[in-house]
Amino acid sequence: MSNEVLxxxxxxxxxxxxxxxxxxxxxxxxxxxxxxxxxxxxxPYGVCRICTVEIESRGRKxxxxxxxxxxxxNLVVNTRSEKVVRIRKMLLELMLAYAPESKALQQLAQEYxxxxxxxxxxxxxxxxxxxxxxxxxxxxxxxxxxxIGSGDKREVAFVPQIASQECQSCKRCFALCPTQALQxxxxxxxxxxxxRDPDST
Amino acid sequence: xxxxxxxxxxxRSNLSAKKDSARPCVVVCTxxxxxxxxxxxxxxxxxxxxxxxxxxNAVDIKEAGCLGFCNRGPLAVVHPGELCYLxxxxxxxxxxxxxxxxxxxxxxxxxxxxxxxxxxPHLPDIPFYKAQTRILSGNNAKISPWSIDxxxxxxxxxxxxxxxxxxxxxxxxxxxxxxLRGRGGGGFPTGRKWETARxxxxxxxxxxxxxxxxxxxxxxxxxxxxxxPHSVLxxxxxxxxxxxxxxxxxxxxxxxxxxxxxxxxxVQQARDYGFLGENILxxxxxxxxxxHKDIGIFVSGESSALMTAIEGRxxxxxxxxxxxxxxxxxxxxxxxxxxxTWANVPLIINKGAEWYASIGTEGxxxxxxxxxxxxxxxxxxxxxxxxxxxxxxxxRIGGGVDNGKKLKAVHIGGPLGGSIPDxxxxxxxxxxxxxxxxxxxxxxxxxxxxxxxxxxxxAKYFLDFLSGESCGKCVPCREGLKQMRKIxxxxxxxxxxxxxxxxxxxxxxxxxxxxxxxxxxxxxxxVLSTLRYFKNEYEAHINEKRCLGGGHHQVTKE
Numbered sequence: 001m002s003n004e005v006l007x008x009x010x011x012x013x014x015x016x017x018x019x020x021x022x023x024x025x026x027x028x029x030x031x032x033x034x035x036x037x038x039x040x041x042x043x044p045y046g047v048c049r050i051c052t053v054e055i056e057s058r059g060r061k062x063x064x065x066x067x068x069x070x071x072x073x074n075l076v077v078n079t080r081s082e083k084v085v086r087i088r089k090m091l092l093e094l095m096l097a098y099a100p101e102s103k104a105l106q107q108l109a110q111e112y113x114x115x116x117x118x119x120x121x122x123x124x125x126x127x128x129x130x131x132x133x134x135x136x137x138x139x140x141x142x143x144x145x146x147x148i149g150s151g152d153k154r155e156v157a158f159v160p161q162i163a164s165q166e167c168q169s170c171k172r173c174f175a176l177c178p179t180q181a182l183q184x185x186x187x188x189x190x191x192x193x194x195x196r197d198p199d200s201t
Numbered sequence: 202x203x204x205x206x207x208x209x210x211x212x213r214s215n216l217s218a219k220k221d222s223a224r225p226c227v228v229v230c231t232x233x234x235x236x237x238x239x240x241x242x243x244x245x246x247x248x249x250x251x252x253x254x255x256x257x258n259a260v261d262i263k264e265a266g267c268l269g270f271c272n273r274g275p276l277a278v279v280h281p282g283e284l285c286y287l288x289x290x291x292x293x294x295x296x297x298x299x300x301x302x303x304x305x306x307x308x309x310x311x312x313x314x315x316x317x318x319x320x321x322p323h324l325p326d327i328p329f330y331k332a333q334t335r336i337l338s339g340n341n342a343k344i345s346p347w348s349i350d351x352x353x354x355x356x357x358x359x360x361x362x363x364x365x366x367x368x369x370x371x372x373x374x375x376x377x378x379x380x381l382r383g384r385g386g387g388g389f390p391t392g393r394k395w396e397t398a399r400x401x402x403x404x405x406x407x408x409x410x411x412x413x414x415x416x417x418x419x420x421x422x423x424x425x426x427x428x429x430p431h432s433v434l435x436x437x438x439x440x441x442x443x444x445x446x447x448x449x450x451x452x453x454x455x456x457x458x459x460x461x462x463x464x465x466x467x468v469q470q471a472r473d474y475g476f477l478g479e480n481i482l483x484x485x486x487x488x489x490x491x492x493h494k495d496i497g498i499f500v501s502g503e504s505s506a507l508m509t510a511i512e513g514r515x516x517x518x519x520x521x522x523x524x525x526x527x528x529x530x531x532x533x534x535x536x537x538x539x540x541x542t543w544a545n546v547p548l549i550i551n552k553g554a555e556w557y558a559s560i561g562t563e564g565x566x567x568x569x570x571x572x573x574x575x576x577x578x579x580x581x582x583x584x585x586x587x588x589x590x591x592x593x594x595x596x597r598i599g600g601g602v603d604n605g606k607k608l609k610a611v612h613i614g615g616p617l618g619g620s621i622p623d624x625x626x627x628x629x630x631x632x633x634x635x636x637x638x639x640x641x642x643x644x645x646x647x648x649x650x651x652x653x654x655x656x657x658x659x660a661k662y663f664l665d666f667l668s669g670e671s672c673g674k675c676v677p678c679r680e681g682l683k684q685m686r687k688i689x690x691x692x693x694x695x696x697x698x699x700x701x702x703x704x705x706x707x708x709x710x711x712x713x714x715x716x717x718x719x720x721x722x723x724x725x726x727x728v729l730s731t732l733r734y735f736k737n738e739y740e741a742h743i744n745e746k747r748c749l750g751g752g753h754h755q756v757t758k759e
Contacts, residue, residue, distance in 0.1 A: 046520030
């Protein structure tokens, strides 16, 4: 039996268990923290930063990702402070530039009062949340997907040797994609594979 | 194999008995810069000259590590007398050999001091060296980086022997008392970090040397590791003893070939001599050490990314709010320190925390190696007590701007650091003071810029570098850097607006506040510091379509 932890989230006293994240503790208390890269079946990843919240601990304020920050006794959490909202708005604008069609993004944008992004639209149809890559690695344990490139050259790619064997009968990662990009990417890769090697299926 | 502390002392006295201190010795710097400038050719010519006259036994030639005066190389120091010769070519070899044998000086090769109009023959009298305190780098001129015997005869591994006569707790307490702070960039108190790892419940613990040094214009760690590698190994073994770690790693980039050869050689020597392995110097302490060579991008130097790489995975910072000194490599307590931090440890143990803490400022103790580069008369790797003013570094040691132009800015700390104007040069070299002015010390790179440099262009240079070197994992770092680059590009081309400037600041603040690791959180320093001190340059591009630099780029006029 894990120890009970008491903390304050948005002014409400919240009970949580040791080892929980702020995201989980908030959700149990009915407080919704938005996220684009978190999934209950997968290890916390902490990359979209949309779940950033402001915490106060021993008199010091800081900004942390709720999906990975562990609960602590007496922690004061603000999930909608002015700073937090400013960060979420900017992150949404940044992501909207390359996945303007994403329903998940559009919904959040509406919630945060963003009608359009100030950045030049360069749709790549992928926000690099890594849900597909992590699902394939952690749940299916196939590793048919991976990230390639670093910095702003980062992208999701299928590993042709594995994808040509595994993906046709699975495709379970498709449902996780917040931008429908995966499908396009997969179809493209498949085309490439069959062009290179007409015998493979 | 040296089995006990008394065997070590016996070995040391045998070495000094064999040494003929009267025999002339020409020490040639083989640091990276001197090599690039032709040191290998100079050494070859010197050896050939000695052979020609059958003098190979009369004069020693020593290939030393970096001596620091990088833009004046290849350089050599002749003993006895500590005569310093600069800008050598192979053609100088005959004269150096013949004059050295006569005990005479080759004046034309010595340092010319334009202030007094006189030549300065002795190395310690040259202003560049005179204003330094070379407690870490001074031995580079006495030892070959390939020779453990050289290190031992200059007192090497005596701190390890002393540490073994103390309890691990006493060693830890000495480091804590010294107030040594991490030299890699963060400035975190080393003793506290060690203590966290030592106190972690898990008994298997690791120690790591971060020798990644991935930033442009930084060669401090290279200078230490290719000059005096055993000082780092000795510090590491002492640290491992204090923390109770039985295994260590040295992380080196795959492209540092000479550096990794020197370190691999040093590690092998330390094994052969018994300073690594089981029951070191009969202390009962066992320690294994291995080299980890990696294809590192800049972010691999971030401690959690580096540890992920050692585990054999892609070097990306891990999204966890738990210190690596509690849970690092394979989830075990892992204490990582930078090369220079480790090199300080033997000094502190040998001379005591009190001595060490007498150097520096209230909050920043000891000395700091600095890579001094840019538009500066004397470029190289220098070592000064913390607390030295930036003005002394730039003018007394650096000799000021090299081309008669006015100084515009000094950039401190590389891509994650900041630029400050002339009027702030009296700020001391101090972790906290530099952070306050928005130019954190980082690993210790200082680049001097004259009035012809466009500060907007400069900020963009660092963003270009960082957006390729970031791992690209989190949104604020990957996308924030990319959009900031685009805005800077627009401004530079004369197409920017006041709104762009506002947006730039907005992105910079979010990238700083929301990024996953220290790279993203500090990557905005070049932009934020130039917006703070050189906003007029941004405004000139926007409002007057004019660059306040010296025309490195064209600003499009409408």
